[in-house]
Amino acid sequence: MQKMQCAAVLCLALPLGLSCAAQKPSPLSPYIKEDAPVLVLDRVRVIDGTGAAPQEDMRIDIAGGKITAVQNAKLRTAYPPNAKVLDLTGKTIIPGLIGMHEHLFYPLPDRPADGLGLYGEAADSAPRLYLAGGVTTARTGGSLEPYTDLELKRAIDAGKIPGPKFDITGPYLEGKGTFAIQMHQLSGADDAARLVDYWAQEGATSFKAYNYLTADELKAAIEHAHAHGLKITGHLCSIGFRQAAALGIDNLEHGLTVDTEFFPGKKPDECPGFRANMNYIVNNLDVDGPAVHEMISDLVGRHVAITSTLAVMETFAGDRPPMERERAALKTMTTEAAREYLTVRSTMAEQKAGQILLHKEMQFEREFVAAGGLLMAGCDPTSYGGVVPGFGDQRNLELLVEAGFTPVEAIRIASLNGAKFMGKDGDIGSIATGKAADLVVLGANPAEKIENVEKVEMVFKDGVGYDSAALIRSVSGTVGLR
Structure with a gap:
C-alpha cells in the first residue's frame, strides 16, 4: 500500500503533460547492454561477411541504427561528437x-x-x-x-x-x-x-x-x-x-x-x-x-x-x-x-x-x-x-x-x-558504411577456431546492443513448452 501511495505522489509530481505511462522503462531494457545514440566500437577484429580475410584493429562507428564508418583504428580519426566509445580489444565482430x-x-x-x-x-x-x-x-x-x-x-x-x-x-x-x-x-x-x-x-x-x-x-x-x-x-x-x-x-x-x-x-x-x-x-x-x-x-x-x-x-x-x-x-x-x-x-x-x-x-x-x-x-x-x-x-x-x-x-x-x-543486401548481411548496425560481438576469433562463434557477448540490432546471456536466462528451461 505504501508503495502505491509513493507511486501516486510521484505521478503527481511529474511536470504537466507527462504521464506515468511515459516514464515506464522499455520492455526491452532488461536485455539491453548498449543503447547510446552514437557509439564507437574500437580496436576490434572485423570479419565483414563478404568472405574477405579478417581485418585487425578496426573501428566501427554507429549512429541512428546505421554503420556510419568502418575504418582502421590506427588512423586515429576523431570520434564523432558525444560518442560513447567501447574498447573491444581482443573481440571479433561479424555481421548479424x-x-x-x-x-x-x-x-x-x-x-x-x-x-x-x-x-x-x-x-x-x-x-x-x-x-x-x-x-x-x-x-x-x-x-x-x-x-x-x-x-x-x-x-x-x-x-x-x-x-x-x-x-x-x-x-x-x-x-x-x-x-x-x-x-x-x-x-x-x-x-x-x-x-x-x-x-x-x-x-x-x-x-x-x-x-x-x-x-x-x-x-x-x-x-x-x-x-x-x-x-x-x-x-x-x-x-x-x-x-x-x-x-x-x-x-x-x-x-x-x-x-x-x-x-x-x-x-x-x-x-x-x-x-x-x-x-x-x-x-x-x-x-x-x-x-x-x-x-x-x-x-x-x-x-x-x-x-x-x-x-x-x-x-x-x-x-x-x-x-x-x-x-x-x-x-x-x-x-x-x-x-x-x-x-x-x-x-x-x-x-x-x-x-x-x-x-x-x-x-x-x-x-x-x-x-x-x-x-x-x-x-x-x-x-x-x-x-x-x-x-x-x-x-x-x-x-x-x-x-x-x-x-x-x-x-x-x-x-x-x-x-x-x-534482395536486402544493400541494408543487411555485411559490415559496411550505410548498412544497418546488425552485428555480433564475439569473445574470440572464429577465423582461427569456428567454435568461437558460440562465444557471443553482445548482439546489435539496428545499433542497439543486446545482452546475449540475459536473453538466454530469460527463457531458460522453457524450450519445448513455450
Missing part, C-alpha cells in the same frame, strides 16, 4: 546472421504411443534465443500458427519484445498425405492459389511448399506468390528439384538429401517415401556423378538457391553433435523435452546411414557453391528436438567448416548470401 530456415514452433514432448505428432508455438523462447545466438534476421521456413507468427513480428518491430527481424512465411503449402495434423491439405491448384493470395494480404512475406503437393498446386502457388512480388521455397518429396526449378521455384531446402528425382521408378506427384529415398541416396547415388552435376547446373542456371540445414541433419548421423556442444542448449529446454531428445538421440548412435547421408550432403553443398550456386543457411529447429534456435544456427557454421568451407566463407553463407536472396 541471417537464418533462412527458422521456425517459431518446436516439437512437443510426451507423445502418447498412439498420439499425434504436435508442435507447440515457441512464442517466448524462439525469438529471444535467435537474437541471443546472433541471428538478427530470420525467415521462418513454414508456419503452423501464421497469425501468431505475424503478431510476434509486429510486437518485435514495435519494440515490445526482443527478437530478430522476421520474414514470416504463410502456412505450409501441403498436399494430401501429410504427417502433420496441424497442416492444411490442399485440394487442388485453385486452393493453392487462394491460400497464397489470402496470406499475402494478411502480411506473409514468403511461402514454403511441402512434401505432398502436386506439380499443378506448386505451379499455381509459385505464379501467385510471384504476382505478389514474393518468393517461394520448398522442402519437397512428390516433386524433384529439376521439375520444381522448371516450374519457377526460388529456393530449395535441405539439399540433396530430400531430392527424389533420382529414385528409381518415381511416379509423378508421388512421394516415394522419405526413408526409401534416403536409403537410395546413401547406397546408390554418386554425388560426383553426371546426374547430380546436371541437376546442380540446372539449379544454378535457373538461379535457384539452396538452404543448408546441416544442424538438423546432424541429429540423424549417430552420436552427434558431441555432448559438450549440447550442454548450453539443453539448459534452455524443459526437463521433459531434454529427456525425450536424449532418449531418441541414443537410438541414433549406431546409425551409419545417417553419417553417410550427412557427408554426401556436405559434398553436394561444396559442389553447388563451386558451380556458382547461392547457398544459405538455417538451423530448422524441429525434427525430434535438440536443435534449439540460435544455438543451432551457430552449429550450422561449425558444420559448414567441417564440410570444407573456410570460416569466413561459412560466415558469408550464413549472412550476406541470405541478404542477397532476400
